[in-house]
Structure formats: structure tokens, C-alpha cells
Amino acid sequence: MSMAPRLDLRQSQSLVMTPQLRQAIKLLQSSNIEVSAFVEEELERNPLLERDERVLPGPDDGLRADPLPPAPATPDSHAAATSDSLPSEAQAPLDADWSNVYDSGGSYETPHGSGGRADFADDLSGVEDLAGAGRTLREHLGEQLRLTFSDPQDRLIAAQMLALVDAAGRLAVPDQALAEALGCEVAKVAAVRQRMQRFDPVGMFCRDLRECLAVQLAERNRLDPAMAALLDNLELLARRDRPALMQICGVDAEDLADMIAEIRRLDPKPGASFDSAPAPVVVPDVLMRRAPDGGWLLELNPETLPRVLLNRGFHARAQTGLRSRDDRAFLAEQLQSANWLLKSLEQRATTILKVASEIVRRQDGFFRHGVGHLRPLILRDVAEEVAMHESTVSRVTANKYLATPRGTFELKYFFTTAIAGTGSGETHSAEAVRHRIRAMIGAEDPEAILSDDAIVDRLRQEGVDIARRTVAKYREALRIPSSVQRKREKAVPA
Structure with missing residues (x-):
């Protein structure tokens, strides 16, 4: 082996996380409230951005659920979100695997359809105003x-x-x-x-x-x-x-x-409820309704889409009047930042809608028949179908809500582990099994309380291959007492 020094030339590829890329990822995983707050900060900081004050069309303005034509080359975020076209691969940096990424700007922190119809959000408007600030x-x-x-x-x-x-x-x-x-x-x-x-x-x-x-x-x-x-x-x-x-x-x-x-009927903690903050109002990101043909129509909630525009007229006027190199560099930086913000908001909206559509397609039985028909689903299933990385799907489903005819659910609710069935290749959703256990215990005869073993036997008769310890774990998670405690509670002395 030679110990002499030598000079080698090597080629390698690495993904560098720029501040703009961190911004796009942060927006993708943030809730609509956090995104709105961030956009407000950018509106105050960047002189090239302005709020879109145009009135949204109402439900009677002939707005259809079909995708609108592609937006112009420099769209505002709301028009871009309602576009049927997705950004090109060069413009879509969020589908990559970020598990092995070098961050040139330091570490970053992770925070906790088409068109829109106003009638979906009418019932939610003003709810947050009902509770006023009271005394402590x-x-x-x-x-x-x-x-x-x-x-x-x-x-x-x-x-x-x-x-x-x-x-x-x-x-x-x-x-x-x-x-x-x-x-x-x-x-x-x-x-x-x-x-x-x-x-x-x-x-x-x-x-x-x-x-x-x-x-x-x-x-x-x-x-x-x-x-x-x-x-x-x-x-x-x-x-x-x-x-x-x-x-x-x-x-x-x-x-x-x-x-x-x-x-x-008594209050075991009389002081706890006095200062309790009102429950936060959940504003759904995606709205869902039945289609005339029996399917489902999904659309982004216009109330959660940040409406921001790039003022190109102001940019053109400012550019002609600048003489200093520092001023021109500042203006160019603000233009780049504004374009990145609009592009990130556009991709966030289209990605949410794309993932939500795939979830609805796979969980069609739940929306038609209830929780008993919830299917097992993992991030990889959706990621493969929408051609995204699992980490992207995970960020999209965090803090995002879907308004359905059965209620408003977080997108992560529809991802449940699979429990094997007694038949070949058959699986059952863990959430559906928990629902079935609750229903069994709720309908049990006071004279014949179901033990965990009896519940296992019934579930296996229904095609669910489940262990007794799993039944006990699910029962405890549902805060249902054991069979001995239920028997004592329901016992009628002679």
C-alpha cells in the first residue's frame, strides 16, 4: 500500500437545504392558522407583497367543482391553488427524501380541488366570537x-x-x-x-x-x-x-x-373548569361533498387559503428609480423571496388536495357506511399512489382537517394499522376493531358479561384474528372497565 500523498478528483451529488427550501417544508407541515400568521409577517416585511382584496365568489355565482384553467405565470396564491396544473419537477422540491440532507443554513425546527364554496364555511364563521374574555x-x-x-x-x-x-x-x-x-x-x-x-x-x-x-x-x-x-x-x-x-x-x-x-353530578375539580380556555375552532382545509353521480367532490376551503399577490407594477417602478447597488440587491432579494412564497403556497395547496383525494378514494367505505368500514392505511400506500415521499405525506397530513358529511376529521385519523384476518389476505383496521369492541360491550347482557376471551372468540368468528392482550389494550384505551368491574356494576342483588 502506497503511503504517499496524492490528489484525487471526485464527483458527488448532495441536497443542500436552503432557507427557501426550509420555508417551503415548514409551510407544508404547518396548520392553516400558522400559515396565515406567517403570511401576515411576510406582508409586513416584503414591500412587493400585497393582500388580495378581491371578493370570493359565493355559492350562487355559478362556481363549479371542476378544476379551473391554469393560472398565469405569476399567479397569486389563491388562483394558483385552484389550478389543475402541478409545478414541474424542477419547481417541486418537496417530494424528496429529507432524511439525509445537509442544511447549509443551520438546523430547522418542526412546528406542531378547485375553487371553493362559501356555504361550507358559513356554519363556522363567527363561532370564535361567542366566547369573550372573562375574569380569572x-x-x-x-x-x-x-x-x-x-x-x-x-x-x-x-x-x-x-x-x-x-x-x-x-x-x-x-x-x-x-x-x-x-x-x-x-x-x-x-x-x-x-x-x-x-x-x-x-x-x-x-x-x-x-x-x-x-x-x-x-x-x-x-x-x-x-x-x-x-x-x-x-x-x-x-x-x-x-x-x-x-x-x-x-x-x-x-x-x-x-x-x-x-x-x-358534582364537580371534583371546581377550579379547573373556571379558567379553562375555550376549545379552539377547527377550520377544515379541505371540503367534501357528494357528487351528482354518487362519488365525492373535494375542494380547498377558500377561507384557509392565504390570498396574497405579487405587485409587479410597484417592482417595475421601484427598479427604474434605484441607483445604488445595495438598493437593487435588496429589491432583487425581495422579489425572489416573494416568488418563493407564492410558489410554496401553491405547492402546499395542490399537495394537500392531491393527498386528501387519495385518502378519500381509499376510505370510501368509511364515508358511506361508518367507522366499521375503515380500511387499514399507512403513509406508504398513499405516497406510492401520489408519487411522493412518505415524509411529504406525513407533513401534509399533520394539522390538516377534512370536512365530511360524517364530521370533521384530521387527515391522520384515516391512517390506522392493520389487524390480520382469519381469511387469506384479509386485513381489518385497528380503529374499526376498537369500534366493534365498544359496540359489543355496549350491547352485552347484564346477566352475561363478555370477558376479553369471549370478545376474542366473537371477533374471530367475524374474521378478525386478534390476541387477547390486544383486546385488553384496546378496551383500556377506550376506558372500558374489565369484565369483573362491569359485572359488579351491573349486578342486581336478589
Whole structure:
């Protein structure tokens, strides 16, 4: 082997992730809310971009679900998204495999059809305006504190309790510890706590769940000895051991059922629901409806498409008036950035529609007959059909929603693992099997509770080859008790 130095010339290919490429990938996997926020930032930063203020056509304007003609060479993002043509391979950098990519600009971070019809989004408009900003829990309790206590010492004790209460409404600090910290009598602290437990919401400032429920029952004048005995044995209630509870409380099955129903109407965490933020409104990215021929029509939701234009007139005027080399370089950079943004938005829209169409085609049985007909589906199945990489399909289906006649679903919902069937080559969707298990248990006879083994036997009779531990795992994921617990709950004593 020669140890002398030598000079070799080699050729290699590598994919360099430019900032523009990172932008395109980030837009592809972002939700419509994140994309809208990003576009707003670009509108403020780039003088060549402007918002498209043209009015979208309504449902009665003769808009068809057929693809529109190809957009001009420099389209705005909304017109490009509704085009039937896809970018060329040179213009579509998102179909590559990014698992082995060199990033010249540093690492990047991953964030969590045609036309459109306004009637699909009409029912969603304005929903987010229904909930207004209200007072916080501590503000609400502080107002009651000032109205309830006039003595300065009582107010000081109450203020200390208000500062220590947790988000659920619990105050686990013992009265003795509070009294020592404030230099007052324990009885004084206990009296203040007792009055504050009747604040709205009732059940705050309690040490544990039993005391919280007891305060709420006392407020309703329902804390009798039998109910107190039930609260003292909440662990038996959690195990659904009704025979033992009936013996301890000295009641029959009907009275016990009424007592349990009374407890279920109480709030175990009265402080948690007060400050809870309203559920975010899900705006679908793709709208779906039945076609006249019995098929399905898909179209992008125009409410989620960023409407942005490239102002070429302003660019032309600015270019003729610039003299400095730095100014011309800045203008060229802004033009390139604007073109990349429009191209990325166009490809994002067309890719979402393309992937959603393939998902709908494969899950046609679900949309026609329900979750029991959901088919096994993995990213590779869709990727091969639409000629994209699995990573691209994964990004497209993240945080994207499809509005269907059966409700609004995230695109990832339709990807479920396969469970082998008893027949040759037959498979079943895991989600469909979970739905079947729930239906079986819901319809079981109280005198013949189904064990996990019995559920396995029934599923195998229906063509599903499933193990007992898998049934147990699915049942627990559905928060369904075991057969022993269900038998206790449904047992009717003689």
C-alpha cells in the first residue's frame, strides 16, 4: 500500500437545504392558522407583497367543482391553488427524501380541488366570537373575599389561602401550618376556610376529593349519613364494588344508584373548569361533498387559503428609480423571496388536495357506511399512489382537517394499522376493531358479561384474528372497565 500523498478528483451529488427550501417544508407541515400568521409577517416585511382584496365568489355565482384553467405565470396564491396544473419537477422540491440532507443554513425546527364554496364555511364563521374574555378564577374569588370578610385578620388569612389554592381548587396546606405561618389561632383559620369553601364555585379550598364532594353535597342539603359513608369509601366506588357499598351504607341497589348519580353530578375539580380556555375552532382545509353521480367532490376551503399577490407594477417602478447597488440587491432579494412564497403556497395547496383525494378514494367505505368500514392505511400506500415521499405525506397530513358529511376529521385519523384476518389476505383496521369492541360491550347482557376471551372468540368468528392482550389494550384505551368491574356494576342483588 502506497503511503504517499496524492490528489484525487471526485464527483458527488448532495441536497443542500436552503432557507427557501426550509420555508417551503415548514409551510407544508404547518396548520392553516400558522400559515396565515406567517403570511401576515411576510406582508409586513416584503414591500412587493400585497393582500388580495378581491371578493370570493359565493355559492350562487355559478362556481363549479371542476378544476379551473391554469393560472398565469405569476399567479397569486389563491388562483394558483385552484389550478389543475402541478409545478414541474424542477419547481417541486418537496417530494424528496429529507432524511439525509445537509442544511447549509443551520438546523430547522418542526412546528406542531378547485375553487371553493362559501356555504361550507358559513356554519363556522363567527363561532370564535361567542366566547369573550372573562375574569380569572382568582379575580372572581377575590371579589367574594372582599365582600365576605370585613375583619382585617380574616382578610389576611383568606388572602393567604387564595394565594395558595391550586388550579383545581385544592388547598392541601393544613390549618395548623397556616396558623403558625400567620401567627394566629388554628380555629380562626378553620373558620375562614369553612366560609371560603362556600364561595362560588362551591367546593374550593378543600384538602382532598372527599371534602370537596362533601361541601358540595352539604350545600345541596344532601349530606346524610349514608352519603357520608359512601364518601368515606370512594375507593370501593372506583372499583365499582356495589355489593360492599350497599352493605356499608345500609341502602338497597336503587338508593345506591341514586347516590352515585348524585355524586356524578358534582364537580371534583371546581377550579379547573373556571379558567379553562375555550376549545379552539377547527377550520377544515379541505371540503367534501357528494357528487351528482354518487362519488365525492373535494375542494380547498377558500377561507384557509392565504390570498396574497405579487405587485409587479410597484417592482417595475421601484427598479427604474434605484441607483445604488445595495438598493437593487435588496429589491432583487425581495422579489425572489416573494416568488418563493407564492410558489410554496401553491405547492402546499395542490399537495394537500392531491393527498386528501387519495385518502378519500381509499376510505370510501368509511364515508358511506361508518367507522366499521375503515380500511387499514399507512403513509406508504398513499405516497406510492401520489408519487411522493412518505415524509411529504406525513407533513401534509399533520394539522390538516377534512370536512365530511360524517364530521370533521384530521387527515391522520384515516391512517390506522392493520389487524390480520382469519381469511387469506384479509386485513381489518385497528380503529374499526376498537369500534366493534365498544359496540359489543355496549350491547352485552347484564346477566352475561363478555370477558376479553369471549370478545376474542366473537371477533374471530367475524374474521378478525386478534390476541387477547390486544383486546385488553384496546378496551383500556377506550376506558372500558374489565369484565369483573362491569359485572359488579351491573349486578342486581336478589
